Amino acid sequence: SLASHAALGLHTARFSGPPAQQAAAFDQWRREILAVGGTVALRERPSEVDAEIDPLGPAPSSVGLLRALKARLDPDGRCAPGRLAPWL
Numbered sequence: 001s002l003a004s005h006a007a008l009g010l011h012t013a014r015f016s017g018p019p020a021q022q023a024a025a026f027d028q029w030r031r032e033i034l035a036v037g038g039t040v041a042l043r044e045r046p047s048e049v050d051a052e053i054d055p056l057g058p059a060p061s062s063v064g065l066l067r068a069l070k071a072r073l074d075p076d077g078r079c080a081p082g083r084l085a086p087w088l
Contacts, residue, residue, distance in 0.1 A: 019048035027053055034058070059087045 042055040
């Protein structure tokens with residue numbers, strides 16, 4: 001299923017079925033979104049799916065800005081350490 005917030009450019013997809021099929025469907029969807037310049041990250045997923053794919057995927061073009069903000073706002077790295085690893 002898909003829920004979209006077009007004004008925000010945010011779309012939430014929910015995959016169902018066996019973990020291997022979910023992972024394959026997500027991988028295909030991610031490739032198509034990346035091909036048109038979008039980004040995709042998995043927020044919630046079964047551990048079986050997590051083992052099959054990278055939840056964050058490639059770093060977005062804004063990764064430099066994310067790193068700078070993290071360093072400025074959380075210089076000691078206390079807030080959500082590792083949450084966006086390996087990007088940050």
